[in-house]
Amino acid sequence: MFNQNGLSLDQAPPISVVFRFFLSGSLFGLLAGVLVLLFGTEIFNADTPQALILTHTLTLGAMLSFMFGALFQMLPVIAGVKLTAPTKKAALVQYPFVLGVVLLLSAFETGKAPLFISASVLLGGTILGIAAVMLKNLLALPNHSNSSRGMTVALVSLTLLTLLALYMTGTLSGLWSGAGYSEVKTAHYSFGLFGWIALLIISISFQVIEMFYVTPAYPNFISKSLPMRLFGLLLLGSIGAFFFAQSWFFVDIAIVIFLLCYALMTLRRLSQRKRPIADATVWLWRTGMVLLTLSASATLTTRFYPVASLQAINYIFFAGFALSIVFAMFYKIVPFLTWFHLNAQGYFTAPMMHEVIHPKTAMKHLYIHLATLAAFLVSIYYAPAIYLAGSLLILSFGWMLWQIIHAWELYIHTQKTGEKFEMSMPEAEG
Amino acid sequence: MGISQFMTDEHRACDDHFAAAEQAAVNGDWETAEKEFLAFSNDTLTHFKREEDELFPAFETQTGNTQGPTQVMRYEHEQVKGLIGKLAEALEAQDRDAYLSLCESMMILLQQHNMKEEQMLYAMCERLLPPDLKEETLNKMKQVEL
Numbered sequence: 001m002f003n004q005n006g007l008s009l010d011q012a013p014p015i016s017v018v019f020r021f022f023l024s025g026s027l028f029g030l031l032a033g034v035l036v037l038l039f040g041t042e043i044f045n046a047d048t049p050q051a052l053i054l055t056h057t058l059t060l061g062a063m064l065s066f067m068f069g070a071l072f073q074m075l076p077v078i079a080g081v082k083l084t085a086p087t088k089k090a091a092l093v094q095y096p097f098v099l100g101v102v103l104l105l106s107a108f109e110t111g112k113a114p115l116f117i118s119a120s121v122l123l124g125g126t127i128l129g130i131a132a133v134m135l136k137n138l139l140a141l142p143n144h145s146n147s148s149r150g151m152t153v154a155l156v157s158l159t160l161l162t163l164l165a166l167y168m169t170g171t172l173s174g175l176w177s178g179a180g181y182s183e184v185k186t187a188h189y190s191f192g193l194f195g196w197i198a199l200l201i202i203s204i205s206f207q208v209i210e211m212f213y214v215t216p217a218y219p220n221f222i223s224k225s226l227p228m229r230l231f232g233l234l235l236l237g238s239i240g241a242f243f244f245a246q247s248w249f250f251v252d253i254a255i256v257i258f259l260l261c262y263a264l265m266t267l268r269r270l271s272q273r274k275r276p277i278a279d280a281t282v283w284l285w286r287t288g289m290v291l292l293t294l295s296a297s298a299t300l301t302t303r304f305y306p307v308a309s310l311q312a313i314n315y316i317f318f319a320g321f322a323l324s325i326v327f328a329m330f331y332k333i334v335p336f337l338t339w340f341h342l343n344a345q346g347y348f349t350a351p352m353m354h355e356v357i358h359p360k361t362a363m364k365h366l367y368i369h370l371a372t373l374a375a376f377l378v379s380i381y382y383a384p385a386i387y388l389a390g391s392l393l394i395l396s397f398g399w400m401l402w403q404i405i406h407a408w409e410l411y412i413h414t415q416k417t418g419e420k421f422e423m424s425m426p427e428a429e430g
Numbered sequence: 431m432g433i434s435q436f437m438t439d440e441h442r443a444c445d446d447h448f449a450a451a452e453q454a455a456v457n458g459d460w461e462t463a464e465k466e467f468l469a470f471s472n473d474t475l476t477h478f479k480r481e482e483d484e485l486f487p488a489f490e491t492q493t494g495n496t497q498g499p500t501q502v503m504r505y506e507h508e509q510v511k512g513l514i515g516k517l518a519e520a521l522e523a524q525d526r527d528a529y530l531s532l533c534e535s536m537m538i539l540l541q542q543h544n545m546k547e548e549q550m551l552y553a554m555c556e557r558l559l560p561p562d563l564k565e566e567t568l569n570k571m572k573q574v575e576l
Contacts, residue, residue, distance in 0.1 A: 077542045143553040145545075211541040214445045274449035275537070276456050277530065336538045343535075344509070354531035 013072050013083070015341050015411060017090040018333065021069030022404050024098050025326075028061030029397030036390030041383045044312035053108045058319060059192065060123075061101045062397070066326045067200060068093070068130065073333055074204065075134060075151075083137065089130070097126040104169075113173035120169045127162045131155050146218075150203025150227035157195025157231060164188040186248060187238035193318060194255055195234045198292075199227055201325045202262055205285075209266060212332070213273040213282065222262055230258055252303060256296045263292040280362035281328040287370065288324030291317045309380055316376045320369075327369060330400060331362045338407045347418040356407050365399045372396050433485070433559075433568050434552035437477070441544045444473045448540075452533050460524050467521055471514050472576060474540075478507045480571040485555065488567045492559055499551055506543045513539060 035057055036043060039050040072090060076082050083089060100122030107115035138152045164184050171178030206223050209215055217223070233251050240247030267289045270282060295317035302310050335353035342350035375389035431439075451466035486500040513536045520529040559567065 077545055142557075143549055145549050148549075207545065211545065212537060214449050274446060274453075276449070276453040332538065336535065339535050340539070343512075352528065352531040353534045354527065 013076065013086045015337050015408075017086045018069045018073050018337060019404055019408060020090060020094055021065045021072070022330065022334070023401070024094060025062045025065030025069065026397045026401040026404060028057055028065060028101065030394055030401065032057040032062060033390050033392075033394030033397060036393055037387060041379060041386050043386075044315065044380060046311065046315075049108050053105050056101070056108070057105060058323075059197070060104070063197065063322055063326060064127075065097075066330065068097075070204075070326075070329050070333060071134065071151075073337070075137070083133065089133070093126045093130050096122045100126065107169070107172075111172070116169045116173035117175075120166050120173075124162060124166050128159060131159045131162070135159070145207070146223040146227075147203050147206045150199060150206065153227045153231045154196055154199040154203055157191045157199060157234070161188050161191035161196060164191065180242060183238070183241045186241060187234075190237060190248070191234055194259075195231060197322050198259060199230055201288075201322070202230075203227060204329070205266060205325075208329075208332075209269055209273075209285070212275075213270065214275050215269040215273045218265060218269065222265055226258055226262060230255060233258075249303060252299060256300050259292060259296045263289045263296065267293075279331075279359050280366045281331050283363075283366050284324045284328035284331070284369070287366070288321045288328065291321035291324060291373075295321055312380050313377065316373060316380075320373045320376075324369065327365065327400070330403075331357060331365075334403060334407050338411050342411065342414050342418070345415070346420040347414055348420065349414055349418040351410055351414065356410060357403050361403070365396065368392060368396050368399060431568075432556060433564055433571075434548070434556050436568060436571075437481075437485075437552055438548050440473070440477050441548070444470055444477065444540075447473060448533075448537070452530070455521075455526060455529050455533075458526070460521070463529075464521060467517065471518070474510065474514070476574065476576050478510075479576060480574045482507065483574055484567055484571045488559060488563060489551075489555055492563070499554070503543070503547065503551060506539075506546075510536070510540055510543065 032054060035050075035054050039054060042048050042050040043054045045051055072083065072086055100119050103115050104119035104123060106112075107119050135152065135155050138148060138155070141148060144152075164187055167184055168178070168181065168188065170176055171181055206218060210217055233255050237248045237251030237255075240251070267286065270286055270289070273282075295314055298310055298314040298317060301307075302314065335356035338356045339350055339353050372389060372392035372395075375385050375392050379386035379389050447466050447470035451463045451470055454460070454463035454466060482504060486503065490496045490500055513532060517529065517532050517536060520532055556564070
């Protein structure tokens with residue numbers, strides 16, 4: 001409705017836009033759990049196709065789905081960016097994206113060129129397309145906050161890592177010879193883990209931690225300069241690797257030190273928060289930051305003492321970090337969107353946030369999540385525990401799936417049966 | 431101190447009262463909760479009035495735009511006022527669950543609103559209003575009372 005200089009009437013996108021991504025994210029999470037049961041501890045050996053398949057089910061299928069959903073929710077607010085026709089754009093991205101992920105996983109399993117090519121077209125088109133739309137809006141902003149600046153850098157990383165991925169799938173499908181494949185692969189996962197996942201979480205936290213939990217501001221050396229420095233280091237490592245074999249060794253150490261500073265500062269800020277309640281989301285942020293600290297420390301250690309089991313442990317730490325934050329955002333976004341839309345539509349009977357997802361329900365998920373992480377860690381030393389870990393991963397994402405379905409049913413039920421008064425200003429798109 | 435800094439500081443001061451009221455409600459100290467909530471709602475409503483009576487009209491006159499961002503901000507103020515009413519009811523009834531649940535909604539709603547003002551509207555005011563008008567508006571805003 002009003003779209004003057006990015007200040008929009010809509011504080012939230014249509015609920016279906018966000019929920020559809022959360023739904024597909026949860027389904028890929030369930031798939032990841034099933035794959036853990038099928039593959040067993042093979043997943044801890046980074047060189048196996050099983051590790052490759054599971055990693056992409058989690059990062060691409062589950063995490064990227066959740067992150068797209070969260071970005072559709074947060075961009076209008078954090079960055080003042082209003083995406084036009086979000087429902088249409090979301091649908092246009094989601095179906096080819098989901099199909100693309102499934103095709104890519106099949107390509108990893110079978111190694112067939114047509115699968116790699118079709119997955120590349122679908123994933124390249126959708127990811128680069130949505131990143132370009134978001135970047136175009138972000139770059140047009142007259143005033144940047146630390147968050148919007150960081151998100152811009154994270155989206156540039158997503159673009160780069162996708163282009164690098166396309167180079168690799170092109171190589172695997174025989175389109176070109178693939179010179180420098182191993183350097184490209186390292187750059188791809190480094191940009192993926194640090195430039196995209198970590199940087200997006202860091203950028204979002206500049207707003208979420210300070211404003212929603214009411215904490216003192218992050219110091220400038222973190223909030224102003226960390227995203228660009230991290231990105232600069234990743235570029236340095238990626239390009240340097242072509243000329244100097246040890247380039248990543250030094251770059252990794254610098255990145256790890258930055259991440260340690262960030263994680264420890266966030267833990268401190270969380271302990272300084274003025275809002276008293278330590279709900280599941282606070283504990284999930286804490287869990288995530290402790291895991292990031294452990295992951296950074298493990299990375300540092302493996303650079304000097306390459307121990308295979310420590311690399312497997314680090315895999316669990318980093319995935320646990322990213323998933324903890326995804327879950328923390330989920331438990332804020334889903335109840336808020338459900339309440340907000342129904343309230344804005346004028347329903348007296350709009351459920352309160354705690355009626356959409358009760359804090360105790362979110363707490364139970366925290367326990368499931370912690371148990372999942374523990375089971376994965378145990379399985380490194382006692383292989384049969386992997387079946388418990390896989391089952392718990394299924395339970396964890398099943399829990400989220402249940403919350404989405406429950407919130408959606410509540411939303412539809414209120415719309416059908418609720419009493420409402422007509423507001424003077426209707427919502428732009430429902 | 432400029433408009434942007436003054437108004438941003440007010441946002442943070444309101445957050446502090448809000449958090450104190452929430453803490454008191456958690457502890458079951460309804461007397462303190464009421465006191466802090468009253469301070470929060472008075473400060474918030476005064477802040478809204480400063481904007482609606484002084485800042486927004488100055489912005490609208492300068493830009494010739496009355497249907498743009500200021501209109502959106504006014505609408506969001508109404509949403510916040512609605513929630514303040516519901517919070518007051520829960521406080522009156524000493525309904526801890528309802529109060530804390532509404533606090534969650536309020537915090538997200540209000541912070542999203544504040545983010546937009548701090549990043550967009552105040553920044554636009556700082557850029558678009560001539561220096562003497564900025565000073566005059568700031569002084570007038572400081573005089574506003576409920």
